[in-house]
Amino acid sequence: MNSKELKASRVKLFRDAANFRKTERIPHFANVVTWKVFDAGHTLDEAMTDFDVMEKCVLHFLDKYPVDGILDVGIRNQFNVTEAFGEGSYYYYDKEVVGIHDHAHCTVDTLQEYMDDPTKYAWEKILPKKYGESWEQKDKAVWKKTFSEYMKYTKFILHMNSVMGKYGLPGLSPNNPMKGAVVPAVEELMSNLLGIQQLSVAMRRSPDLLDAFIQRWEKERMEPIYEKIRASKGQDYKYCFDSSILMLAHTVMNKKQFERFYWPYLKKLLDEYAAKGLSIRIFTEGSILRFAEYFKDYPKGLLTFHLEQDDPFEFREALPNVAIMGGMTTDLLSNGTPEECVAYAKRLCDELGREGGFIYSENKMLSYRNDAKAENMLAVSKFVNDYRL
Amino acid sequence: MIDYEKLAEAMGDLDEDTVKELLQQVMDEGGEGAPKAMEACQKGMDTVGKLFEEGEYFVGDLIYAGELMTDAVGILKDALVSGESSGPKTRMILCTVKGDLHDIGKNIVKSMLEANGFDVLDLGIDVPPEKIVETAKAENIKIVALSGVLTLALDSMKKTVEELKAAGLDVKIIIGGAPVNADSCRNIGADEWAHSPQKTVDTCKRWAAEG
Amino acid sequence: MKGKYTSYPEGYNKLVKDIIPWYMRPAKAMLMRLLLTILVDG
Incomplete structure (x- = not known):
């Protein structure tokens, strides 16, 4: 099989699994981010600022572990861009740790101003606040250097996409900033515009302002996405899924808040996907089981939830119509033995995947050195790859 | 004098307007009721904790409760003498x-x-x-x-x-x-x-x- | 002293002309949008 055929066969495998069709084996989508840097013998600061090192780490992983897809191929390496621009990045990293400081671009009172012209708002409010006095001093040389690093980063993404192609690895979904990533309003509020603290307070103190923002977001950002969905010709077999959405904001909401600020809009989006028979993946941070009742009437094949904290067996019982991605815990990968990991992986495959509906993956983005032992990762990857149902 | 039960209930309900209104009344009346008002707020926070355990409140409510409690302390602080009414901490x-x-x-x-x-x-x-x-x-x-x-x-x-x-x-x-x-x-x-x-x-x- | 590029839209438009090579200008809106996303959120 050449790499194109291999990719096509993998896409079919993922799609069959997500659509509850029986498959010969369970596909493995590796939820591996920076763990692969350590596994390749490098440190984060080396890999985060050197594309050659990052590529080496990605290839080391792909050569060592038989997987059918991988979440990240080093395209989070934007640090050279922000560092060229100067101090002020929200990211922090050293040899062992990479993370992002909480940040909020707006207050609940400036959300409409942001929506009036996001570029203007960024130029006049966000960037001056973020970069302080140095914002006024950014001259042509700094901007040219930043742009140059940005071009190198863009080139790196394209290069790594071609590497993925050579390995016959499909992309997860067509979502990317260039094509309009699908971000519900509350997720943008949570991650960038208000942050967790302000959103939590605003849900109680300024619910009408939130409503106004969400409805505007719906009209200006989501309607074009609904139009694209309506114009689609059905499931796109270039990718494993037709869309990939992150759900995080629900982790702070009580049921009433979910019903007011999140569900009506998420339902609209899911209904649009359902009308076209598309298949989407939702990474549900934290636990989603509290809200299981909202998803129970959707047809099999529409939804695959990538679970983080929820027990996959409990989840299957609560939502038999929703395919599961995930299952393997960092607990077991880091503290268990290879035999224990394989036994659990077998249980996942047997109990969740015999009639389709299961894609093996790790429950958390493997980011830190001790998130998994290499011997465990190898044992389960080989097992899942070889196990025939 | 305020109704301290009402204050505790308002805190438990995360009713910011009522909580702040009652606390301001305590201060307008000279602040002698501040320690009792603080206890009422604490009782309200116990209710918040219980409602969280029961699933009615969630993380966002706890964050909001934390802010409300901080604001409550801010209103009462000039009239609160640390440690006196509540014993050694x-x-x-x-x-x-x-x-x-x-x-x-x-x-x-x-x-x-x-x-x-x-x-x-x-x-x-x-x-x-x-x-x-x-x-x-x-x-x-x-x-x-x-x-x-x-x-x-x-x-x-x-x-x-x-x-x-x-x-x-x-x-x-x-x-x-x-x-x-x-x-x-x-x-x-x-x-x-x-x-x-x-x-x-x-x-x-x-x-x-x-x- | 106010920066050369910090006014909007004048400074912003001048920046686009100064840093984006002529052959990339047709894609300038998309390029700037992504660059700004990195600088704003990153």
């Missing part, structure tokens, strides 16, 4: 461990511990084990609460527990945050673990009572 350490910058959960727990009479030494975020040990020694701390959201926090928690034990300190340790569970608690060597702030508060109260 148990001092304890709370922090987010090394490598982790998350503080929302820690701050929620801090509000609830303080509302329950603890004197919380908040060491902040990204706190190395040595700092915790040094502070525990200097302040004669008997209870340490460690928080973390990232999986690497578990390693930092383990190192912290080891260093506290190596220093010969007789402390009770509770760990909290998304990655902790019974297995990791055992592996880390902590005395207790919690996902809910209420469990943290109840455990710390039990330890404080046991002396």
Whole structure:
């Protein structure tokens, strides 16, 4: 099989699994981010600022572990861009740790101003606040250097996409900033515009302002996405899924808040996907089981939830119509033995995947050195790859 | 004089307008009712904790409650004499461990511990084990609460527990945050673990009572 | 002293002319949008 055929066969495998069709084996989508840097013998600061090192780490992983897809191929390496621009990045990293400081671009009172012209708002409010006095001093040389690093980063993404192609690895979904990533309003509020603290307070103190923002977001950002969905010709077999959405904001909401600020809009989006028979993946941070009742009437094949904290067996019982991605815990990968990991992986495959509906993956983005032992990762990857149902 | 039951109920309902109105009335009346008003707010926070346990409130409500409590203290502070009405407070350490910058959960727990009479030494975020040990020694701390959201926090928690034990300190340790569970608690060597702030508060109260 | 590029839209438009090579100008809106996303959120 050449790499194109291999990719096509993998896409079919993922799609069959997500659509509850029986498959010969369970596909493995590796939820591996920076763990692969350590596994390749490098440190984060080396890999985060050197594309050659990052590529080496990605290839080391792909050569060592038989997987059918991988979440990240080093395209989070934007640090050279922000560092060229100067101090002020929200990211922090050293040899062992990479993370992002909480940040909020707006207050609940400036959300409409942001929506009036996001570029203007960024130029006049966000960037001056973020970069302080140095914002006024950014001259042509700094901007040219930043742009140059940005071009190198863009080139790196394209290069790594071609590497993925050579390995016959499909992309997860067509979502990317260039094509309009699908971000519900509350997720943008949570991650960038208000942050967790302000959103939590605003849900109680300024619910009408939130409503106004969400409805505007719906009209200006989501309607074009609904139009694209309506114009689609059905499931796109270039990718494993037709869309990939992150759900995080629900982790702070009580049921009433979910019903007011999140569900009506998420339902609209899911209904649009359902009308076209598309298949989407939702990474549900934290636990989603509290809200299981909202998803129970959707047809099999529409939804695959990538679970983080929820027990996959409990989840299957609560939502038999929703395919599961995930299952393997960092607990077991880091503290268990290879035999224990394989036994659990077998249980996942047997109990969740015999009639389709299961894609093996790790429950958390493997980011830190001790998130998994290499011997465990190898044992389960080989097992899942070889196990025939 | 205000209706303190009404104040407690309003705090439990997270009814900011009523809480602030009543607290302002206390101050307008000279502030003598401030200690009782504080107790009523604390009672309200107990209700918040219980409603969280029951699933009616969630994390966002706890964050909001923390802000409301901070505002309440801000209104009453000039009339509150620290320590007088509530008796000696148990001092304890709370922090987010090394490598982790998350503080929302820690701050929620801090509000609830303080509302329950603890004197919380908040060491902040990204706190190395040595700092915790040094502070525990200097302040004669008997209870340490460690928080973390990232999986690497578990390693930092383990190192912290080891260093506290190596220093010969007789402390009770509770760990909290998304990655902790019974297995990791055992592996880390902590005395207790919690996902809910209420469990943290109840455990710390039990330890404080046991002396 | 106010920066050369910090006014909007004048400074912004001048920046686009100064840093984006002529052959990339047809894609300038998309390029700037992504660059700004990195600088704003990163």
